[in-house]
Amino acid sequence: MVQIKRLQEADAEIIALIGEIDASSSIDLDLAIAKSVGEGFKKILVDCHALEYISSAGLGVFMSYIEELREKNIYMVLFGLKEKVANTFEILGLAGLLHIRENKMEALKLAHELSV
Amino acid sequence: MNYRYNIGCSLANLKGIRDFVRKALYENQVPEMQVSAIVLALDEMCSNLMIHAHHCDPNHTLELKIDRPSNNEYIFEIIDDGSVFDINRFAEPTMENLVHEKRKGGLGIRLVKSIMDRIEYRTEAGKSICRLTKMI
Numbered sequence: 001m002v003q004i005k006r007l008q009e010a011d012a013e014i015i016a017l018i019g020e021i022d023a024s025s026s027i028d029l030d031l032a033i034a035k036s037v038g039e040g041f042k043k044i045l046v047d048c049h050a051l052e053y054i055s056s057a058g059l060g061v062f063m064s065y066i067e068e069l070r071e072k073n074i075y076m077v078l079f080g081l082k083e084k085v086a087n088t089f090e091i092l093g094l095a096g097l098l099h100i101r102e103n104k105m106e107a108l109k110l111a112h113e114l115s116v
Numbered sequence: 117m118n119y120r121y122n123i124g125c126s127l128a129n130l131k132g133i134r135d136f137v138r139k140a141l142y143e144n145q146v147p148e149m150q151v152s153a154i155v156l157a158l159d160e161m162c163s164n165l166m167i168h169a170h171h172c173d174p175n176h177t178l179e180l181k182i183d184r185p186s187n188n189e190y191i192f193e194i195i196d197d198g199s200v201f202d203i204n205r206f207a208e209p210t211m212e213n214l215v216h217e218k219r220k221g222g223l224g225i226r227l228v229k230s231i232m233d234r235i236e237y238r239t240e241a242g243k244s245i246c247r248l249t250k251m252i
Contacts, residue, residue, distance in 0.1 A: 001131065020131065020134075022127070022130045022131070022134075022159060022163065023127050023130060023159075023163040023166075023167065024127035024128050024130060053134070053152075053155075053156075055130075055156060055159050055160060055163070055224070056160055056223035056224035056226075056227055057163070057224075059223050060214075060222070060223050063211075063214050063215055063223070066215045067215060067216065083149070084148065084149060084152035087149060087152060087153065088152075088153075088156060088227070091153070091227055091230050091231065092211070092223055092226060092227060092230075093211060094211075097211065097215065
């Protein structure tokens with residue numbers, strides 16, 4: 001079960017993930033990112049502070065957007081990953097394919113730098 | 117140590133599988149990072165079976181067994197009715213291909229192979245048994 005909140009801060013969209021993302025709930029993450037992209041946000045921050053678990057189904061959603069975001073000049077930065085969640089990204093070597101930062105301030109800063 | 121868990125093939129039951137594995141490993145004082153990785157591998161294996169072999173039919177069941185034959189060896193068995201979904205036969209897609217083809221699947225097999233030390237299959241009395249071994 002995952003709860004997803006979307007909120008706007010300055011010109012960035014923040015998607016907050018709360019709970020666990022597995023094969024039954026990854027569709028919710030997919031829909032949330034699709035909405036943010038569809039609404040034209042160029043900076044999307046994914047708040048993972050309250051994300052307790054992610055399986056390959058959720059990681060696959062992030063992977064599936066890499067090219068589309070690149071084509072549309074949209075910058076997505078994940079932040080606040082717990083160690084056990086970060087470890088899942090590292091096992092797959094995803095840390096090099098996605099933008100990941102420690103906290104919201106650093107994530108905002110990176111999204112801003114990438115977009116200028 | 118001998119734990120057993122029976123569950124219907126609905127993706128909504130994956131959380132129950134994770135909780136079962138997590139509890140069993142914590143009871144055996146397995147460190148948190150190892151527990152997280154093993155829980156992930158079992159979730160991946162069970163969701164693969166539920167989706168590809170059982171088409172998420174909740175009337176089909178999986179049995180999960182955990183055993184610790186020696187101090188640092190943990191064995192996880194997933195038993196079902198004769199499905200064959202041998203991940204050793206699947207080639208792992210490259211990360212480049214996954215990104216390029218915008219595929220959402222294919223990462224799970226890579227995760228399980230990275231986390232577990234051995235992945236074996238056998239059939240016994242009409243049942244398929246997938247045995248995952250992890251040395252801790």
